[in-house]
Amino acid sequence: MNTQSWLGRLLYGATHFEDNEEYLAFQFRFLCVLMSAGAVATLVFVLAAATGDNPMDPTHLRMMSVFSVLVLALWAWLRGHKHRFKAAAWLYLALCMVEFSSALVHVSADELRVLWFFLNIPGAYLLLGSRVGLTVTALTVVGLGLGNAHLARPYSPNAMMTAMVVLVYLGLFFHAYSSRSVSYFKRMRHSNERLATLASRDPLTQLLNARAYYQWCDHWLLGAARSGASCTVLFVDLDHFKRINDERGHAAGDEVLKAVATTLSEALRRSDVLGRIGGEEFSIFLPDTEPQQGAEVAEKLRQAIEQLSLSFDGRALRVTASVGVAGAQAGRSSMSAIQQQADQAMYLAKAGGRNRVSMLPLDASLSPT
Template identity: 40%
Template sequence: MTRMPPLDAATLLMAIAVIDTVACIVWLALGEVLRIAPRAARRLSAYHGLCALAWWPALPASMERLVALPLDVIAAGLLAAGVRGLMRVRYGAPDIIAVVMLGLVATALTAGDPDLSSARAVSNIAGGVLALMAAWDVAIGAGFRAGLTAVVVTPYLVLAGGCLWRAGGLLGWMPSGLGVAGLGANAPLAMLRLVVDLTIATGLIALVMQRLIARVRHLTRRDALTGLLNRRAIEDHLARLQALTERGCANAVMVLDVDHFKRINDELGHAGGDAALQHLAAVLGETLRDTDCFGRLGGEEFAVLLPDTDLDGAMLVAERLRGLLQKHPLAWGDKLWPISASFGVATMRAGDAHGHGALSRADAAMYAAKARGRNRVLRAAGEAEFA
């Protein structure tokens, strides 16, 4: 049986260049076609494109100082900047730019030295520092669980360690023969770089896909007009609250409906009606607790789920919301248009099917409030005996 010859460094470098070329195209498509983190995607596309140029085996050796090493530093800076953009960390990139500029200047200062060891060491130090910065940004911004975050951070640490290890060898800080040779003459090092490139690209694309899925899930649970929870999301939260009600927790449901909404639509048009609903969502949403669930059931009807709230507390909340809405008219055109709503309040009871009973009782109380003159709060029928 004939054994396959081991992969040499030149073949591995070709594979790295091909992978970087493909990654360059993928990130360009993600940013420009799908509009996913366009700025960060452009930086990562440029990173992979520069890596493909820097590591392409056909590049003449005489161009290493002028082209390959500066491209390595710039590419490392683009990787760090692209990662920082994807992680959505709040600080900018002046530190990344500073490291890249220092690396380029230090590389240029070695121009008079015929030995490339100093230039290669500078390039590796800059690349190692930038890889560590990228690792830090991934660690604080990935949003994965600790174990998965550690897996995603590892290739950056390996890349940083490899760069700094080689720089130490090039500067004579460690015995010769410890992996000082470059990728073109060191197949194991080239294989390590290939694995690192693959894992970095895979980890970042996985992060993008995870955030894209989270965005889709968010959109499927949100009302497109107001940004509040939609009916499906409200019913899911209602079922969870019902499970807590079965264990003895006090929870309440509030249903409200905009008064004379047809008149608003007729006088202001559909755009004005939409603005009125958005206005209500903004005004009432600011005063609710983070634990409360505020959503749009449909049309001009809304619901608020109040965890750990008894009937008296729910009535107080509803009255506060009613008064708040009345005090904040809608500014439309050059006029202020008064907005009011009718509220129905009910407590959740053990035995209700997924909490739908409480929602129905609150809805009936809301219609009773409308029948009694609108712009008022009513508790559901029979609530006194359960309070």
């Protein structure tokens, strides 16, 4: 393990983010770094006060010690748990406001203590969004304006005016920045989703293409290898499809393919996976399904295709399909081996007269490829 990965695991824990959680990943990691760095920096001030290098009001010194402990505990609570991010962000923001207010009241000798409020505003925008950022900016401006007169050493009117203007400017700056950042991430995510769809879907039927279909099936077989769950594959091949293309044209063939794809999709369970793996060839993966159950599903699908009422250019189109069925247990065969058996079963259906279902159990001696 290299230094970077070790440091990342230390700061963030074992946290996995989905492809569409890019911005959440940034916010989560930013908060982890912010909390750990903030706690360490505060402890440095505490140690400096303890050694006499940076004398400090005892009340605020206790506040800083409590702040460090609470932030470290909050960081430990957040590590590895992305679903806790929003709650952790709110708690950290509240702790910071209390800590900075304590410094403003109790550390009157430090004229620059007001800068902590400036640093708080970017964090509010980046962690919790524009609405919270604007609210924190407004509360900070109002709080400083009303509270300045009650400080042991109030800031001069010129200093307060400068602080107010800079706070407002900083708030508006990060409002524009955070809004554009969120917009960018949303557009990037939408573009990635569109690209993923284009890469995994057949453009005509909108079913999974062969690559995406087999990838999903292999993933399921790998995940179910320990349990040895049963699965069944159906290979659906439309009968005499070339004749439709030759006699009625490719436009008619396309309408047939789309109608069959819709029919198959509507007849399957949500857990089943359907893909177009060739010109007029469809493959269906039935998880947790015994071969005999799969054969019953195949017969229902065959009947649904046969009962389709299609016409093109005012002329009826009759469509039938031959279906091959093959079953297996996860871990005993690869998807390519199961598909090969289903393919052989489909050819038996063709040889038997078409428009029928044939089942050919997977040979247990066939090793995964």
